[in-house]
Amino acid sequence: MIDVCDLKTYYSTGFLCRTEVRAVDGVSFGIKKGETLGLVGESGCGKTTLGRSLLRLIEPTGGRVVFDGTNITALSRKDLRRFRPRMQMIFQDAYASLNPRMRVRESITEPLRIHGLEDRAGIGRRVRELIEMVGLNEEHLNRRPYELSGGQNQRVVLARVLALEPEFIVADEPTAGLDVSVQAQILTLFRDLGRDYHTACLYISHDLGVVRAMSDRVAVMLKGRIVEIGPTADVLDRPCHSYTRRLVAASSADRGFSRPAPCPALPGSPVMVEVQSGHWVEAAAR
Amino acid sequence: MGDALLCVRGLKVGFPTVDGVVKASNAVDLTIQAGETLALLGETGSGKTVLGMAILRLLQPNTRIEGEILYRGRDLLSLPQEEMQKIRGREIAVVLQNSGTSLNPVLRVGDQIAEAITLHRGLKGAEAEAAAVELLERVRIADPARMAREYPHRFSGGMRERALIALALACSPSFLIADEPTRGLDAVTKHEILALFSEINRGRSVLFITHDIEAAATLATRVAVMYAGEIVEIGPVDAVLSSPAHPYTRGLLESLPARGMRPIPGSAPSLIAPPSGCRFFPRCPCSVGRCETEHPGLVPVGPGHCARCMLYD
Numbered sequence A: 001m002i003d004v005c006d007l008k009t010y011y012s013t014g015f016l017c018r019t020e021v022r023a024v025d026g027v028s029f030g031i032k033k034g035e036t037l038g039l040v041g042e043s044g045c046g047k048t049t050l051g052r053s054l055l056r057l058i059e060p061t062g063g064r065v066v067f068d069g070t071n072i073t074a075l076s077r078k079d080l081r082r083f084r085p086r087m088q089m090i091f092q093d094a095y096a097s098l099n100p101r102m103r104v105r106e107s108i109t110e111p112l113r114i115h116g117l118e119d120r121a122g123i124g125r126r127v128r129e130l131i132e133m134v135g136l137n138e139e140h141l142n143r144r145p146y147e148l149s150g151g152q153n154q155r156v157v158l159a160r161v162l163a164l165e166p167e168f169i170v171a172d173e174p175t176a177g178l179d180v181s182v183q184a185q186i187l188t189l190f191r192d193l194g195r196d197y198h199t200a201c202l203y204i205s206h207d208l209g210v211v212r213a214m215s216d217r218v219a220v221m222l223k224g225r226i227v228e229i230g231p232t233a234d235v236l237d238r239p240c241h242s243y244t245r246r247l248v249a250a251s252s253a254d255r256g257f258s259r260p261a262p263c264p265a266l267p268g269s270p271v272m273v274e275v276q277s278g279h280w281v282e283a284a285a286r
Numbered sequence B: 001m002g003d004a005l006l007c008v009r010g011l012k013v014g015f016p017t018v019d020g021v022v023k024a025s026n027a028v029d030l031t032i033q034a035g036e037t038l039a040l041l042g043e044t045g046s047g048k049t050v051l052g053m054a055i056l057r058l059l060q061p062n063t064r065i066e067g068e069i070l071y072r073g074r075d076l077l078s079l080p081q082e083e084m085q086k087i088r089g090r091e092i093a094v095v096l097q098n099s100g101t102s103l104n105p106v107l108r109v110g111d112q113i114a115e116a117i118t119l120h121r122g123l124k125g126a127e128a129e130a131a132a133v134e135l136l137e138r139v140r141i142a143d144p145a146r147m148a149r150e151y152p153h154r155f156s157g158g159m160r161e162r163a164l165i166a167l168a169l170a171c172s173p174s175f176l177i178a179d180e181p182t183r184g185l186d187a188v189t190k191h192e193i194l195a196l197f198s199e200i201n202r203g204r205s206v207l208f209i210t211h212d213i214e215a216a217a218t219l220a221t222r223v224a225v226m227y228a229g230e231i232v233e234i235g236p237v238d239a240v241l242s243s244p245a246h247p248y249t250r251g252l253l254e255s256l257p258a259r260g261m262r263p264i265p266g267s268a269p270s271l272i273a274p275p276s277g278c279r280f281f282p283r284c285p286c287s288v289g290r291c292e293t294e295h296p297g298l299v300p301v302g303p304g305h306c307a308r309c310m311l312y313d
Ligand SMILES: Nc1ncnc2c1ncn2[C@@H]1O[C@H](COP(=O)(O)OP(=O)(O)OP(=O)(O)O)[C@@H](O)[C@H]1O
Pocket: A011, A012, A013, A021, A023, A041, A042, A043, A044, A045, A046, A047, A048, A049, A050, A092, B153, B154, B155, B156, B157, B158, B159, B184, B185, B186
């Protein structure tokens, strides 16, 4: 569904002495139809930047993103617009991604119109369906973002995205700020999307418990690079890269889980090594 | 009760909207002791942030507020604006949810912190700047001297949260309200921020609003659980998390991915016209006949542990 090859996105900062922040620094991976790839990593390692670059919400500095056979990094702005509804992103900060003046009803109607749904009754029905799907009710339809709690806004964003029935979703911590019961509801919803509509998904999260429940495969990012990628259970139960091991240890510390199992010794050159079928680790950092 | 720093009594908060009044807080009673950390868990939209904002008197002007909020014996709700301003600066500080919107985007992060330091501690110029860098270092921002000169949009979500904690600490408050401070932090960073909080909360009271049950378990002495504008369970952290009494709390714990990820069926009730009996009745798996019509009060279920449920009447 989506194939990423050596993607790079740099930010340049500073007016006088220009420094380059390599937020995404040569990343390659693929996601199949109906598959969910979990993406974990330190705050500031470039997960959000990667997600935005995939959809060209930021212009990548280099590399290639192929979506359903089309190299979207080479498309003109105009051609890109046709692809927009098929690829959607759910942002980390729900409040910032909603128009503060728009009522919830309008926010959800807008993408339905883009999708070509015209008749009023049909739109009304679909809006009610979507709002219930994400666990809100009709009384929220007339509110504006500042009249809703953080978690409720996040659900509005989700309803907007679901309205477009995209084939690929980048979900940047979509359940941050939701209580765990609503989180469970929304995660189940996501899982059904993958299963019933074969939506491919890049799922960014800091919660390894959530990542474990959601993803078929997991990628671990460190300073703009993917340092480990593989089937979920392999990566989280037999982490090989030292950073993955720290991550797993930190998140299981409070629960008293056992330490990760030892992994095979790796050669010292900066390459990705396949330690098990489909489980790759960057070898240099060890 | 011993040394109550903050005492909320019968707090009701209503927001007028076109469809009616949203009753975001329904007769909330809460006491926070000096030096204790109280974790506030609960449903999205149940009124946790509203409670915190009511204490700080930061709700929009047309909000209807009833009840008492006693801080060191003084009712914050009846203080004049300028008195409240002083308390907000020097006594009670806040780390807000939505960090993206609570740092000023057009000011350098270091300058924002230095400004707060100047305001509250009287340090000026280079001294204040140095103190700001020190605070950034204390919240473990790498290369603090350089980052102090950056604007907030250059910070990642996690870094902004740390900057906000630094900003809140600038006035050495005796009461800190933290609204989801670990949201959006990776496991390693979260671990560090929690460690930071367990340093900060020594000798200071903290109201720790969170969805992260593990974070609550590590930091708090007591936990309160909110549902639809009410506190439905409150008690010592171990009691509430290991033997939850209220059916909502139980449902919440079972929704954790590690405990089966079984969501509570249904959705949150309307806060404009909430159920007249128990507010959890429409979703409760254990309800009895009178739950539909009678509104349960908070009843003791163990030492210092109360639940709002008919089952214990
Ligand atoms: N507009 C920008 N200009 C300069 N640097 C930026 C910009 N946006 C982000 N960065 C930097 O790029 C890096 C990656 O940022 P990004 O927001 O993608 O991280 P993240 O992994 O999503 O972190 P978090 O989980 O904390 O949100 C960070 O070091 C950040 O400071």
